Amino acid sequence: MREGYEHLGEIVVSEEDIRKRTAELAAELAADYSERVPLLVGVLKGALIFMGDLIRELDIPLEIDMMAISSYGSATSTSGVVRIIKDLDTDLTDRHVLIVEDIVDSGLTLSYLKRSLLARNPASLEVCALLVKDGVRRADQEVRYAGFHIPPRFVVGYGLDMNERYRNLRDVYIYTGPEAS
């Protein structure tokens, strides 16, 4: 096995599961946004791949923008203190904004992000997250569109990283290496 890949545990969500669920989410979104043009805001870098797959399933007029944030804390847990590294190019005033996230763990990142985007007076603000970790005390963040609920383990693949590695993997794996919680 190639060095680095020995830390991959079982597959929690397969490429095929993701493909099917993404199509379902897209159908739900297409219905909900049938009379509004959503602005999908992808959170870099983790949501990059999910965003790409989701918008290709979404057969409605839409716009996208991306922002990059960084959360302070250890590699495998968030402190809740978030900094915007790359802000949006788009004015959110009166827009129907949909945040596209890779994973919601404690919900602290999302909580910060929502507060920050709500201050820009969008017409609506919803969240679509591919993964939501179960059994975590969450900063009360409603994720209207959730792909999968997964156990509270550290996972990698399909955009998700451990120290910037593994984002390119097609499936989502449990990470079993050092610093995993």
Ligand code: IMP
């Ligand atoms: P939260 O603030 O605890 O909800 O953490 C959210 C952010 O931490 C996500 O946007 C990810 O970037 C990162 N994160 C949380 N859990 C994982 C994981 O299991 N694998 C990779 N990144 C994660």
Ligand code: MG
């Ligand atoms: Mg990350």
